[in-house]
Amino acid sequence: MDIDLILRGRFLTMTDAGTVDAIAVHQGRILAVGPAVEGFTARTERDLGDTTVTPGFIDAHAHSVWFGLTLVELDVAPATTLDELYALVAERAAETPEGEWVIGAGFNQMYLDNQYPDPADLNRASGGRPVWLKHTSGHACVVDQRALEIIGADDHLEDGIEGGRIVVDADGRPTGLLEEQAMTLVQNVMLPYPLARIEEALTTASAHYVTEGLTSITDAGIAGGWIGHSPQEFNAYQNVADRGDLVTRHQVMPESSVLTEHGEAGRDGHFLGIDAGIRSGLGDERLQVGPAKFFLDGSILGATARLSEEYNHCAGSHGYFQGDPDEMRDRALAAARAGWSIAMHALGDEAVELAIGIAKTLRDEGVEPPLPLRIEHGGVVLPEQVERLAAVNLPIVGQPYFLSAYGDGMRRFLGDKRAEWSFRMKSMLEAGLTVALTSDRPVAQGAPLRIMQSAIERTTQSGHLYGGGERLTAHEALAAYTSGPAALTGWAGQKGVLAAGALADLTVLSADPTAVPTGEIGDIEVVATIVGGVAVHDPSGLIGS
Template identity: 50%
Template sequence: MLIDTIIENASIITMSEARPYAHSVGINHGVIVGIDEELLGVSARNRINAQGATVVPGFNDAHAHSVWFGLTLIEADVSGATTLTDIYDVIAEAAADSEGDGWIIASGLNHHATGGNYPDRDELDRVSQGRPVWIKHSSGHACVLNGVALKLVGAENSAPTVPSGGRVVVDDSGRPTGVLEETAMSLVQQLVLPYPLTVIEDALAKATTQYAREGLTSVTDAGIAGGWIGHSPREFAAYQNAKDARKLLSRMQVMVSIDALDALPGHSDDPAGVGLAAGIRSGAGDEWLQLGPTKIFTDGSLLASTALMTEHYEGASHNHGYLQGDPEALREQALAAHRTGWALALHAIGDGALDFALGILESAREDSSHPTMPNRIEHGGVIRPDQLQRLAATGASVVPQPHFIRLFGDGMIERLGAERAQWSYRARSFLDAGIVLPGSSDRPVAPGAPLAVMQSFVERLTQSGASYGEGEKITAHEALRAYTVGSAVATGWGARKGTVARGMLADLVVLADSPVDVRAERIGQIGVEATIVGGFVSHDRSGLFSAVPGVRGSVAE
């Protein structure tokens, strides 16, 4: 038998319970055909000596925002700002570097890094040379406009009416400060969006190029085509165009925002529901590009104190956060999508929002519909002990972001208090309760290099070095499993991804060291030597693969 490639002399962590370790793996037509003794008597066009390097299944980020991330690589960047002056300097430079009177758009604002202060609308007017400014908060749940932009959206001197679940922040005199929260961001989005498809395609190319450098072979984009999370009603077409043009260097699953789904007519025997025209639903596509669940926002963010809590935020007895719409309307919309075959991905960060989301999942579980992939809770920022078994009984996965602990943990402790911080961004509790734990980043809300996120799973340390939920720590092997097996199962691909075994897709990462053997503080520093997607090499820092004729190529070929 002649196959495409055999990688040998490797230290392979297979993540398969039946065969945890191996030293060689054979690949043919993008699929793993065997390991070790299963390759006896097999010849290969290419034999690659891995020189003892560690090989693991391809990393899979179950919740990121690929278009949004790619756009941050194009737009002005304020993510490194530690003072308001830093932000003003970035905006001034952007104004000087571009011509005309169009919008200046910046990404990565973190007001916690600037002492809790947002940029001043009037100062932004001065440094932008009279151009409208739109600065996106890193959480995605807020933005800042200057006075010129506020005038364009009809909010120069007073707060206009905004959709339920949002707010135009005003000062003591009632004058808008420039901060828009949650659904109020639609005021600016309806002026600037949609982005051209070519811009979205370029953003995807830039995003997946970075993914390849980090060992990511699969990524789920958690919301496209609608709401404040979408960039164009045709966003999925941009994904298809990028795939056809061989710009995607990773497999992509995309969640369509619930508000992009419409009522579906049909036969009287068909269940009434909402969806895409022609009845397209979760699962459509292939291993390179697939429709995932529909994304549903129930509440906001801990960073912006808009996530719905059953108890008030520390130091703010009047603020419990809020739902992002009428509860009954949200519930019926979610169940209507589920009836037509859509899996549900419910963004729920506060424990109050989780109570609401659990009610939806419990009703969905009683429904006779059977979506082709698991329902999910996105984030699960605060989950009370009494909610864990109820959550497990729904069969839903929970998709937390442990790297939030490293970046935002000190601020979250301040808002939640010591007790609720112990219930926040859990991991160990999920595994103990039998709940699937995937790996995810929510990039660009936080950096998304998988190995660094795994380190946060293991250490659970804030930026100041404080322990955050000590009892929720997991081992390095469990963290690796989350980013491989866990994400595969959570996205409905457990039978084809996540392990190095015969019949699985040939998605592999070659590492300079073993993440399960190094000290915890070194996991994020391990070099990614090569990334292989479907048998093709998308990244090769090692040079081992590019030296072999016919191995390196486009993942979309």
């Protein structure tokens, strides 16, 4: 049989077959591996030399629209002082027409010695233009004096905002910091983004992903809430895919606010969901509707994740839930009963506990979602919660690079005791849960090899070992970027492995990440990326056409 492609080299299959020396590809899927390849001839055959080939990397929690937008917005992350921040704003403002907003991304007070810009100083730097700086966590933003006037912040001070906060100074004046749901005040003015801009962001993000060996990504929240940029975001995905510019496979999570009540409560036909009864699982291997994203709490970086014990250096503060816990629980259960898988954003241990309770209720009721239930992040997971997570088969999708980038700051907020229970991975594996390493990009950088290295080392910028008992081996870390996320996104056996019948998604590396010294993993070169048997990143021409 004359097939499309035979590749020869060194292949880490991430299956019981171990390492093989050849694979056969036909019509976008792997036809055979190892000795079984010898029964075929191919129109194209390539020897990959000294490279190492793994299944294509899968990021089960990123934000593609958001990431693509940050590539064109003002990046304020390089600023290490307030003066440097104001200078960056002034530079961008000089290129911005009068009256238009200066929009920046990557703000993190930890880079600025825990200082926040003054709204009046920001306004002077912008030449009177409104300024909107998005926090790198996605759970807060900073605006200037003019923006505070435009969004009417003063009008909301007396009643407050449920699930969010307009931060004020000692005199009761807004400081420009908006937390969680308070960010909707800005979004109500600025959104929705034009469809063409979202399409450009997706095209840019997808093109970047393949340079890092990524072949599949889950966009963890679109179309609604503070995480969405337009109710037409899925339309943008379809348009980009139809043009052939979505070179990576995507699964998307609608944010839970887009799910609405349909029909009369208590009557046949009543459900919580999207018009026409669309639910998780719709689509194909190129573009699929994933779980609904439910935000239960905030972030550790912003001290808004809901903890059972107060934050260090924040006396009396436990963070907060995104809404009334009972109401959030009821909505999540209703969505799952209507056929939606649910992904629950929970960083603090109290939010994790709420998620466990939701999952237990569904398991007890015999509700089987079309895709696996999951928790996003798990910033603090108590020892006794690990066993309960396993009992209800509720895996946590974690971000080990947070420890490399923000671990010193998180440790100050949490203290050493809770740091040992933070972003746990080894404990999850030992409890029998599937583990996926993810980026949460653009909250942190998203190169998979650097994230794998972080999961193995778990060291902060100061060199502190952050939860050393949770370190993974190199093989475990590779599995957590291939076969693990494939299972957690509902594609076990079809993605994340090199096996007959699986999609022909491969990452070609200059070295074996399971064999080099740990400190070198992040510097391994991505030689080529193959999606469906087609080289979508091949700067050296190794694969060819």
